[in-house]
Amino acid sequence: MSAATSAPAAADQRPAATRADLVVLRLLRLELRHNAMAWLLPIAIGLFWLTTYRKDMAQLPLWNLRAAGLQSGAVLDFAVPVTGAAAWTASREARRRLTDQVSVTARPRWARLLAPWAATTIWALVAYLGCAAVLYGVTEHQVGWGGPLWWPAAVGAASLPAFSALGFAVGTFLPSRFTAPLAAIAAFFLLALTTQPIHGSQSAWQISPIVTGPWDLGPQGVSATFYPFVPDLPIAQVMFLAGVTAALLALLALPAGWAGRSVRVAATGLTTAGLLAAGTAVALAGTGTMDAQGMIDIPALHNTADDQPLRFTPVCSDTAIPVCLNPAYAAELHLVTDTLTPLLDQLAGLPGAPTRILQTGVVLQQASNGVSARPAAPRASGTAHVFPLVLPDELPGPSMTAKGLASQLQDQLAQSYGPNLVARLVDYQPGESPAQDAVAKGLLLAAGLPGAQAPSSGPDRADPNPWPDLAPGTPAYAAAERFAALPASTRHAWLVQHLAALRAGRITLAQLP
Structure with missing residues (x-):
């Protein structure tokens, strides 16, 4: 075995x-x-x-x-x-x-x-x-x-x-x-x-x-x-x-x-x-x-x-006065141009009118009661004729939705930036010239911004005094309506010829067309 x-x-x-x-x-x-x-x-x-x-x-x-x-x-x-x-x-x-x-x-x-x-x-x-x-x-x-x-x-x-x-x-x-x-x-x-x-x-x-x-x-x-x-x-x-x-x-x-x-x-x-x-x-x-x-x-x-700031190529509109935004905000370009185009068509070519509207960032500063914001200087050559633009969603505050931005952006452009552009054009000084008030109001009426108020402050205005609201029935308001009713070419030609005198305060209400 x-x-x-x-x-x-x-x-x-x-x-x-x-x-x-x-x-x-x-x-x-x-x-x-x-x-x-x-x-x-x-x-x-x-x-x-x-x-x-x-x-x-x-x-x-x-x-x-x-x-x-x-x-x-x-x-x-x-x-x-x-x-x-x-x-x-x-x-x-x-x-x-x-x-x-x-x-x-x-x-x-x-x-x-x-x-x-x-x-x-x-x-x-x-x-x-x-x-x-x-x-x-x-x-x-x-x-x-x-x-x-x-x-x-x-x-x-x-x-x-x-x-x-x-x-x-x-x-x-x-x-x-x-x-x-x-x-x-x-x-x-x-x-x-x-x-x-x-x-x-x-x-x-x-x-x-x-x-x-x-x-x-x-x-x-x-x-x-x-x-x-x-x-x-x-x-x-x-x-x-x-x-x-x-x-x-x-x-x-x-x-x-x-x-x-x-x-x-x-x-x-x-x-x-x-x-x-x-x-x-x-x-x-x-x-x-x-x-x-x-x-x-x-x-x-x-x-x-x-x-160091980021380098980017702005996205610009083909309006009479180009509106240029940071490419991150390109989706908002049509909202800006839809609101401002009637006014830009009137201002284009006038002496002292901006040659471009350029979006700029804001400069923030901690204050005792919160955070203050002001526009940064446009980063472009020849900025003397560049108008700075700050969009509402750049400013401190609650986060906005796209729908809320559209409404707020159009309101801001109508209530602030439109009047700021006009104020810059006529070299507006509060209370100095009824003719300036009438021309400015007339330009806003012709642009379809009848409810716009002249700026109390903004990216291009440091004056804290409000632009007086012209009441219907006053001589200045009547002159504004008369000026707004002119054909666009006639209104433009008059401004080209008389804008310097209007800025100097030498134009009276009676001299407005």
């Missing part, structure tokens, strides 16, 4: 590091399949569509407006559910009374917690990046000039690991079935209340990831349009979020028995480094000030190259 022989089982020849990596990947795959954040994705995406995407799409197609809306809106949309999901997952062992059973496993507790944290963060990041890609993709097909701004999107992405780590820390150290909803609510109020202490443009509270610029200024279209986008504040915010994430994750390895001695020493160093990075970022944000273009400059992070 022959002895039966059996070959020894083949030993696993893979290195220990490779086997450990496979174990980690297998554990991560299991956590991804059963993670609570996967069930909350429809809620997060629904919040994004309802509160961020729809609001952004209603705004003007400008990269800086859409990017700022993405950062401030998406952080709230995703941070709340990811904090709740992370807290729920972290408290899983305590809720199921498994702490004693899993404590005897080969892997330390901090290592077991990293896999579910990573799974929660991955699900949140995948959904966020998908939403951001859709918003940026649609914007790319709508904008007329410029390119995507990535720093605001990076701040939103960096906030998700931080809030996931916050939820894990809360759920780990305060395990309860009530921890997850309370953590989610706390995350919402934490984000919302961080903006309350911000007053002015220099505040350390601007480190909040939902802040995209000077909080008192609000959404402002001209920033990052006439000048490059200044990434100083987003850099500080990403630094703060990365430091908070590192500190919170390292905190999980500090309790005795949760990790080996060497790991706890390394975790102590990582916690300290994370807190130092976060504290440094807060201090940097406190040194930031609003620049003239409505962005935050942080001296230690600022690149002086961002102070």
Whole structure:
């Protein structure tokens, strides 16, 4: 009888590091399949569509407006559910009374917690990046000039690991079935209340990831349009979020028995480094000030190259006096020309009339009662005959929709820029010449702007005194109606011949045709 022989089982020849990596990947795959954040994705995406995407799409197609809306809106949309999901997952062992059973496993507790944290963060990041890609993709097909701004999107992405780590820390150290909803609510109020202490443009509270610029200024279209986008504040915010994430994750390895001695020493160093990075970022944000273009400059992070204006070729109309806009505002050109063309046809060729109307940015300045704005000087050669134009969405204030802009733009052009053009033409001085009043009113009536008032202030007028409104029935109003009723060629010929005398105040009402 022959002895039966059996070959020894083949030993696993893979290195220990490779086997450990496979174990980690297998554990991560299991956590991804059963993670609570996967069930909350429809809620997060629904919040994004309802509160961020729809609001952004209603705004003007400008990269800086859409990017700022993405950062401030998406952080709230995703941070709340990811904090709740992370807290729920972290408290899983305590809720199921498994702490004693899993404590005897080969892997330390901090290592077991990293896999579910990573799974929660991955699900949140995948959904966020998908939403951001859709918003940026649609914007790319709508904008007329410029390119995507990535720093605001990076701040939103960096906030998700931080809030996931916050939820894990809360759920780990305060395990309860009530921890997850309370953590989610706390995350919402934490984000919302961080903006309350911000007053002015220099505040350390601007480190909040939902802040995209000077909080008192609000959404402002001209920033990052006439000048490059200044990434100083987003850099500080990403630094703060990365430091908070590192500190919170390292905190999980500090309790005795949760990790080996060497790991706890390394975790102590990582916690300290994370807190130092976060504290440094807060201090940097406190040194930031609003620049003239409505962005935050942080001296230690600022690149002086961002102070140079962007080069662009204006988009101009073919009207009698060309109207030229920044290409980012090309969609608004027809609104400007439709309103001003009748007046421009009358002014073209007259002595002292502008040869071009050029859109210019605004210069902003922090004031005691808010933010003041004034037009920047036109950046063009021969600016003596260039009339500056500032559009309503360049000015500080609530964000406007495209529909609201059309109405407000036409009102502003009719109520302010039309009279400003006429005032410049006749060299108007308040109350000095009834003939100037009548000619100016007549030109506005002939241009179809009967309700326009002469300017009290504006980009080309510094005089605080209002132009007197000519009441119907007065001699000046009658002269204005008579002047407006003249044929356009007759009115133009008279102005060419008598404009100098009208400016000098040598024309009386009786001398008007």
